[in-house]
Structures are given as C-alpha cells and as structure tokens.
Amino acid sequence: MISSAAPTAARVVRPKGPLVIEIEGVSKEYIMGSEVIHALRGVDLKIFRNEYLAIMGPSGSGKSTLMNMLGCLDTPTAGHYEFNGKDVAAMIDDELAEIRNREIGFVFQTFNLLPRATALSNVELPLIYAGYSPSERRDRAIEVLENVGLGNRMHHKPNELSGGQRQRVAVARALVNRPSIILADEPTGNLDSKTGMEIMALFEDLYEQGNTIIVVTHEEDIARHARRIVRLRDGLIESDGPVE
Helix, strand or coil: CCCCCCCCCCCCCCCCCCCCEEEEEEEEEEEECCCEEEEEEEEEEEEEECCCEEEEECCCCCCCHHHHHCCCCCCCCCEEEEECCEHHHHHHHHHHHHHHHEEEEEEECCCCCCCCCCHHHHHHHHHHHHCCCCHHHHHHHHHHHHCCCCCCCCCHHHHCCCHHHHHHHHHHHHHHCCCCCCEEEECCCCCCCCHHHHHHHHHHHHHHHCEEEEEECCCHHHHHHHHCEEEECCCEEEEEEEEC
C-alpha cells in the first residue's frame, strides 16, 4: 500500500543500475506542407536502471516527440538510439512491438482501459500478448493489483472506479510484464490535486522498490517528485540535473 506524503529532502535516491537508454545526436523533423518542423535537434541522453526521471518543457519543446522516441513509438530522422544495448533503428516492426510489450510499461493521461473489461482483465492483457498461460496471467495480475492497492476492486469495470483507481489499474497494467522502464505521459493530467498526489506517492513507492520511472509532464510540482529533471526547449536539452 502507498502513502500520500509529499516529496521531501530526505527521499531515497537509489544507486543507479546498468544503462537502459542511450540516445546520441537524435533529431526529428516533420514536414508540414512546405515547412520543416524541427521537433528535436541533436539530443543526447542517458538513462540508467533504478532512475526516477522527469522530462519537462513547454508546448512545442519536443518533450512529446522525445517520449514517443523513448517508447519506441517513433523513429528519429537522424541519430542513434540504444535500448538495453540494442540498436532500435535496426529493429523490425515485430521486434519493436516486443520491446513495447515486454520492456516498456506505458501509463497514459487518459488511462486507455478497455471499458467493458474488469480491472483484472485489463491488467492481464499484456500477458496474453506475451504468451502466458491463463493461470499465470491471473496470478501475476492479482499480484500487481494488490501492489497498487486495488486488491478489493479487481472485478470492477472502469466505469465503476474513480479516476485515481482507473489510473492505478493503468499503472498495474504497466507493471505486469516487469518492464525495464515505466513511461508515464502526464499521469495526473485528468486527476484532481489530491488524487494526483496519491498517484505520485504510488510512483514513489514503485521507485523505492527498484523500478525505473520516466514521467513526462509540464507541471513543475509533479516533476519535483522525481530525482532528476531533464528540461527541453526548442528541441534541445536546456538543462539536465538532480532535483534540488
């Protein structure tokens, strides 16, 4: 179970593990009619296992493009991206799909849950694609739902859950395959302040358990829950350092 404590100076900073993500000279350009949009301009970034990282920036800074790149949802126009030592650009579509399903746990602002499925069924879904047996899927899904404090709500459908509970289901689904990273896009954007703080307390607990967490946000108070903040502006990294 989690607490709802706000971040303090005494927060645990876990030792870094092996390198998970290495991006070198990554650029991304989009063609909009006769105009070329430079979303990223030669970005370098290293992310290690057991890090808790926030990516910040105003609208148009490139943070959504960088998030899509990190999540293997988009490919760079130029530059190099390695995920767990493997060249992402050299991967075929099936290999990229495997990375997205097994190695990256996504948490979205809009939850992205199947409306007619129970919380348990929603969390089991990635395990179906991964080829687990029905009993293995059920046992693992129950384990992670209990870990996020929803052991007594697993048979409820999304419309029977609060916004915070729906986001917890989404977090459980992100965790179920034991991914290398959890990638959260504005995870509190559709929640009230109190519920948002509860979700950030959940991320705090997950980080202290050894998970690698990347939160993409435009909110300073959300970013300050992390241990490191990368700030983007105009497609470039403006600053990259620990949370003071």
